[in-house]
Amino acid sequence: MNCEGFRQQLDDYVDGLLPEREHQDAELHLGSCADCRVEERRLRVFLAEASGLRREAQPGRDLWPGIAERIEPRAKLLRFVRRGGWLVGVAAAAAVVFALVQARPRPGALPAGAELRPVAAGSVDIERAEAEYVRATNQLLQALNASRGSMSPEAQKEMAELETSVNAIDDALRDVKRALETDPQNNKLNRMLASTHQKKIDLLLKLIRLSSQI
Amino acid sequence: MVLTPGVGARPETNPQDDERRARERQRVKEAQEGNVAAYEELYRDNVGRVYGLCLRLAGDATLAEELTQDVFVRAWQKLGGFRGASAFSTWLYPIAVNTALSERRSRARRSSRFLATDDLEAFERPERPPGPERGIDLERALSQLPPGARAIFVLHDIEGFKHGEIAQRTGVATGTSKAQLHRARRLLREALGR
Numbered sequence: 434m435n436c437e438g439f440r441q442q443l444d445d446y447v448d449g450l451l452p453e454r455e456h457q458d459a460e461l462h463l464g465s466c467a468d469c470r471v472e473e474r475r476l477r478v479f480l481a482e483a484s485g486l487r488r489e490a491q492p493g494r495d496l497w498p499g500i501a502e503r504i505e506p507r508a509k510l511l512r513f514v515r516r517g518g519w520l521v522g523v524a525a526a527a528a529v530v531f532a533l534v535q536a537r538p539r540p541g542a543l544p545a546g547a548e549l550r551p552v553a554a555g556s557v558d559i560e561r562a563e564a565e566y567v568r569a570t571n572q573l574l575q576a577l578n579a580s581r582g583s584m585s586p587e588a589q590k591e592m593a594e595l596e597t598s599v600n601a602i603d604d605a606l607r608d609v610k611r612a613l614e615t616d617p618q619n620n621k622l623n624r625m626l627a628s629t630h631q632k633k634i635d636l637l638l639k640l641i642r643l644s645s646q647i
Numbered sequence: 648m649v650l651t652p653g654v655g656a657r658p659e660t661n662p663q664d665d666e667r668r669a670r671e672r673q674r675v676k677e678a679q680e681g682n683v684a685a686y687e688e689l690y691r692d693n694v695g696r697v698y699g700l701c702l703r704l705a706g707d708a709t710l711a712e713e714l715t716q717d718v719f720v721r722a723w724q725k726l727g728g729f730r731g732a733s734a735f736s737t738w739l740y741p742i743a744v745n746t747a748l749s750e751r752r753s754r755a756r757r758s759s760r761f762l763a764t765d766d767l768e769a770f771e772r773p774e775r776p777p778g779p780e781r782g783i784d785l786e787r788a789l790s791q792l793p794p795g796a797r798a799i800f801v802l803h804d805i806e807g808f809k810h811g812e813i814a815q816r817t818g819v820a821t822g823t824s825k826a827q828l829h830r831a832r833r834l835l836r837e838a839l840g841r
Contacts (some may be wrong), residue, residue: 444825444829444832445825450825475841476832476836477837479832479835479836479839479841480804480832482785483785483800483804483805484804484805484807486698486785486805487787488696488697488699488805488806489695489696489699489737490698490699490702491694491695491698492698492708492711492712492715492748493708493712495696495699496712496715496719497687497691498718499716500690500716500719500723500755501683501687502681502722503716504686504719504720504723505683507681507723507724508681508682508683508686509681510684511679511680511681512679512680512681513681520748534798537805554819577806
């Protein structure tokens with residue numbers, strides 16, 4: 434190996450990237466060439482200086498307020514989910530569905546001439562449970578909406594679809610309840626009310642899954 | 648492929664005490680639950696390293712500040728996936744590198760920006776030993792490098808990344824990374840007369 438060949442391989446030699454045979458050739462050349470030894474030493478000193486450069490620097494202003502503003506929506510959502518607000522909603526929704534199913538007369542279970550009991554849809558307990566359920570769902574939706582900016586495009590699409598579903602289910606619930614006001618003993622309507630609530634529970638669970646992904 | 652972060656290539660000389668690590672783990676856990684104050688502590692502990700890297704890669708103090716904010720916002724969004732297998736800084740650093748390189752790539756065609764002289768003050772420290780100007784000279788020369796060569800020099804010779812990692816992060820071939828590094832070293836040594 435001559436000086437020109439050595440200089441071409443000097444960086445790889447210093448970085449320890451030469452194959453064994455070429456490394457040995459370089460060592461042999463170094464042992465016999467004072468100029469290349471100086472050059473090698475200079476490069477090593479330079480690299481030591483570079484690796485010793487300070488790796489920290491302080492920005493000229495406090496960057497935290499700008500960060501805090503951008504992360505707050507997701508923080509709000511995380512706090513909401515961690516507080517378990519959604520659990521209350523699910524429990525309340527489950528109570529609504531359970532009460533409705535229990536209140537629904539089973540086909541053929543009533544003796545002929547027996548009077549049908551009014552359905553429980555309008556009872557105070559169920560109304561309270563339902564209100565809690567609606568509150569929890571709305572809170573979760575609001576928190577998710579506030580976090581939209583930090584969602585992936587896929588999550589944003591799913592969020593839009595879930596919102597549409599929520600609106601459709603709420604419309605359906607209103608329609609069924611209105612119908613039940615005029616025909617409170619209608620079994621079909623009661624079953625419809627229960628299944629619509631069940632759909633809303635499923636939707637709530639999807640929202641919770643979505644919130645855990647962002 | 649699992650990447651070895653740059654900080655792993657140059658381990659902390661001070662292993663830090665268990666108490667500090669435990670406090671950091673606690674802050675991470677709190678932040679994962681939405682505690683912004685806990686995340687601010689993590690930010691304060693790590694902003695110097697992140698900003699230092701962004702400043703060298705961006706070559707512009709204002710852009711480096713924006714990038715630093717982006718890094719911590721991205722890290723916040725990904726924090727739920729951090730399982731604490733490493734130090735928070737080790738987990739954070741690749742996010743910083745990727746964020747800075749991503750921005751560098753996106754504006755590479757638009758313009759070439761240079762580090763202003765005043766920006767170099769950010770790297771100065773009062774406790775420097777006699778003859779600190781050599782470091783500043785190198786910083787100044789570094790700021791004059793073409794952006795591609797500068798990024799690879801910073802990642803390899805300052806931050807300790809290997810060529811394979813650099814190639815993956817920058818999207819260039821390993822051979823290109825080596826060629827750019829050698830070019831950067833040559834230009835710097837010529838500029839510094841070494």
